Amino acid sequence: MNVPEPKPLPRWARRKDARPEEIIAAALELFVERGYASTRLDDVAAHAGVSKGTLYLYFENKEELFKAVVRGNMLPVLQHGEDLVQAFSGSSADLVRQLVRGWWELTGSTRIAGIPKLVIAESGNFPDLAKFYYDEVIQRALSMFRDVLQRGVDSGEFREVDNDHLVHVALAPLVMLAVWGHSFGCCEREKLQPARYLDAYLDMLLHSLQLAQAQEKMHARTKK
Amino acid sequence: MNVPEPKPLPRWARRKDARPEEIIAAALELFVERGYASTRLDDVAAHAGVSKGTLYLYFENKEELFKAVVRGNMLPVLQHGEDLVQAFSGSSADLVRQLVRGWWELTGSTRIAGIPKLVIAESGNFPDLAKFYYDEVIQRALSMFRDVLQRGVDSGEFREVDNDHLVHVALAPLVMLAVWGHSFGCCEREKLQPARYLDAYLDMLLHSLQLAQAQEKMHARTKK
Amino acid sequence: MNVPEPKPLPRWARRKDARPEEIIAAALELFVERGYASTRLDDVAAHAGVSKGTLYLYFENKEELFKAVVRGNMLPVLQHGEDLVQAFSGSSADLVRQLVRGWWELTGSTRIAGIPKLVIAESGNFPDLAKFYYDEVIQRALSMFRDVLQRGVDSGEFREVDNDHLVHVALAPLVMLAVWGHSFGCCEREKLQPARYLDAYLDMLLHSLQLAQAQEKMHARTKK
Amino acid sequence: MNVPEPKPLPRWARRKDARPEEIIAAALELFVERGYASTRLDDVAAHAGVSKGTLYLYFENKEELFKAVVRGNMLPVLQHGEDLVQAFSGSSADLVRQLVRGWWELTGSTRIAGIPKLVIAESGNFPDLAKFYYDEVIQRALSMFRDVLQRGVDSGEFREVDNDHLVHVALAPLVMLAVWGHSFGCCEREKLQPARYLDAYLDMLLHSLQLAQAQEKMHARTKK
DNA sequence: TATGAATGAGGATTCATTCAT
DNA sequence: TATGAATGAATCCTCATTCAT
Numbered sequence A, B, C, D: 001m002n003v004p005e006p007k008p009l010p011r012w013a014r015r016k017d018a019r020p021e022e023i024i025a026a027a028l029e030l031f032v033e034r035g036y037a038s039t040r041l042d043d044v045a046a047h048a049g050v051s052k053g054t055l056y057l058y059f060e061n062k063e064e065l066f067k068a069v070v071r072g073n074m075l076p077v078l079q080h081g082e083d084l085v086q087a088f089s090g091s092s093a094d095l096v097r098q099l100v101r102g103w104w105e106l107t108g109s110t111r112i113a114g115i116p117k118l119v120i121a122e123s124g125n126f127p128d129l130a131k132f133y134y135d136e137v138i139q140r141a142l143s144m145f146r147d148v149l150q151r152g153v154d155s156g157e158f159r160e161v162d163n164d165h166l167v168h169v170a171l172a173p174l175v176m177l178a179v180w181g182h183s184f185g186c187c188e189r190e191k192l193q194p195a196r197y198l199d200a201y202l203d204m205l206l207h208s209l210q211l212a213q214a215q216e217k218m219h220a221r222t223k224k
Numbered sequence E: 001t002a003t004g005a006a007t008g009a010g011g012a013t014t015c016a017t018t019c020a021t
Numbered sequence F: 001t002a003t004g005a006a007t008g009a010a011t012c013c014t015c016a017t018t019c020a021t
Helices: A011-034 A041-048 A052-058 A062-087 A092-107 A111-122 A127-154 A163-181 A194-209 A212-223 B011-034 B041-048 B052-058 B062-087 B092-107 B111-122 B127-154 B163-181 B194-209 B212-223 C011-034 C041-048 C052-058 C062-087 C092-107 C111-122 C127-154 C163-181 C194-209 C212-223 D011-034 D041-048 D052-058 D062-087 D092-107 D111-122 D127-154 D163-181 D194-209 D212-223
Strands: none
Touching: A011 A041, A011 A052, A011 A062, A011 A111, A041 A052, A041 A062, A062 A092, A062 A111, A062 A127, A092 A127, A092 A163, A092 A194, A111 A127, A111 A163, A111 B111, A127 A163, A163 A194, A163 B163, A163 B194, A194 B163, A194 B194, B011 B041, B011 B052, B011 B062, B011 B111, B041 B052, B041 B062, B062 B092, B062 B111, B062 B127, B092 B127, B092 B163, B092 B194, B111 B127, B111 B163, B127 B163, B163 B194, C011 C041, C011 C052, C011 C062, C011 C111, C041 C052, C041 C062, C062 C092, C062 C111, C062 C127, C092 C127, C092 C163, C092 C194, C111 C127, C111 C163, C111 D111, C127 C163, C163 C194, C163 D163, C163 D194, C194 D163, C194 D194, D011 D041, D011 D052, D011 D062, D011 D111, D041 D052, D041 D062, D062 D092, D062 D111, D062 D127, D092 D127, D092 D163, D092 D194, D111 D127, D111 D163, D127 D163, D163 D194
């Protein structure tokens, strides 16, 4: 690795490999900004600095490009979360906190945060995208969260709950936070503060998971 | 001839009054089913049993029809909730339960449940619809929920919380339930059961709001 | 005439007779203002204070209404000119002057002045209107003018000219004056002054018609 | 292969340059024949041998195409006239004759002669087209004619006149000749003969401009 | 005679996709 | 690989005309 790479490929060759990613990045930006239907491939091409025809060299059609945008951006995020869970060794409450705050730090200020809204909006038009998203994103996220909660229950940290349904409930406010920023966020006079929203969320979630005895302690701590 | 005919109401005049509602109903169905962009006015007209031109007698254009659909269906729902809160005299926890379950019973099995997704999806394309929805639906719902929580805090039933942010968090799972049914609901192998989802939601929410001492009792009861 | 009319017909009955004229007046205003294609019968009806359906009680369709507007407004103007010529006993030059100035005073400030432009504009779409206008308006006007010029030639007042072609030439500036006000008039910074335009026109026309000897006198007079 | 192929110019690239003109030519024909409103872009496309969509590659919409038709065809005509005036060295009367007859020879048998009527007809619907036409066509034409008349006055060839108004009057018969052919021309039993019309026009105009002494000679000559 | 709700043919415009170069 | 000119299906919207009342 210390060996200087000989002959860095001429610029155009490198670009060639980068093209799909550049296109996906341009498409993500525009899809998030304008929605699927209102985004013209002309504009995507212009944004990516290529011609319209070039789009079709890399993606079969608009729909496939859309899917690639979703796939290419969501999977790394999930992987990141799963890796965190895997490696974590602290309390389950801390794991929840870190997972949630880490996720937001990673994507909250990014265009990626616009994807959930996009996919929700287009789920009806692209059933197989919805299927993919459900299988590869939602299921994995639910699964991960379910495992985390179970970890807390198993360790005696959390009370027993209807885990299968609770994970849906518990993830909802996170999804909505992402959706909010790309729907009604701009209507607000006083903008919702994500950090405080997440504090309230974690407070609620963890409060509701505490065992009775722990609750007392927490309560005491809160009062302090 | 002297006998006053039962006066068969003029067929058309009567229709005129009914038409807007018929059209809105047809439009709601199709918008929810296919999304705004994919819904053709031809189809809306056919569904409403009128001609394309008739649509334009009652609605200026597709966008205005869309707004009428949202307005006409969401406002009554809100009003219903506010009336309930107004008249309610039991415990705050029961009020929350009744509000949540009542809302779902009223709209859950209806096409109205598809509106939140629709509005979210189109918020970017119709900023003034988003503004309207934010002001007349979201704000009112937040306000109502905030009042309910405050009612519980004031009565000593609930603990003190960051109410302004908590209401956002607390409403999120309800919105997501409605959205879910019109996005990924059909991808599931085992369908999400709204009743159990709401149970888990109410359990979580109310658990997290209980005062420490109440918590113990609840916990005991749950175990029972 | 001094006998008070017995029983003035009830107002609605009188209106009934007046309807066609009211409609024609409303249509004239709108046709002149917006052109044929851009005038909606809805608006004509509203302007005339009747319902759209009523239009069809008096006029077969839009085209026939248009023709009625043209007929009803142009023929009286022509008649007026012909009557003047018939009755006139002064010099031919004075007859020309009076005819021209009288015509403008009669119609120049009226919506009627907008008809020539309208008919020209729609001549291609309504060949039989064009035919009618050509036969009943243009031909009669040309004829009248031709007679007036011939009157001057016959009386030794005007020189001999190619009368058949000259009348076309001679009428053109009058038609254009009317057209101008409804086409480019509003583009002008300094509005064309019809009175001075007509002065220049009459000066040109009569100058060109003078016999050589008369010319000298005229010239002398002008110099004076 | 070493022999440089005669380089068959890329079929499309060449077309791209030609297309706008081809489209304008097709549009001119149809606009003149049917009027603006009655001309369908479908037909323009068909006439130009392209598809409907192609029109929109070169012109933003129907209105812009219309303007391009007017601009593209009228400006060269004007330029031609101005060049003639610039270079002319004979008598002013001859300049007038040449200008008028040259203009008609250049455009009289062309579709271009239909433009004045078109612009007049649509001036109300397209105020900025009217403004353009007024500024770039009418004003320039008036200016040119005014200069020509002034040239004659300055050289002592023409008598003094109210030049500002006379130019309007003097141009009117020329405009009407062009308009006539595209409005009532086809209604005539005996077609108006442009050459004789122009003779009558020039006779009238130049007669009216002659100085008294010249008049006598002219008159003598005419009688001859 | 008068109404005005309803109709539906007709045309401008958009944009994903193709394909000759 | 890359281009971008060309395509044409698809859809919104208008408005003259009809007709039941």
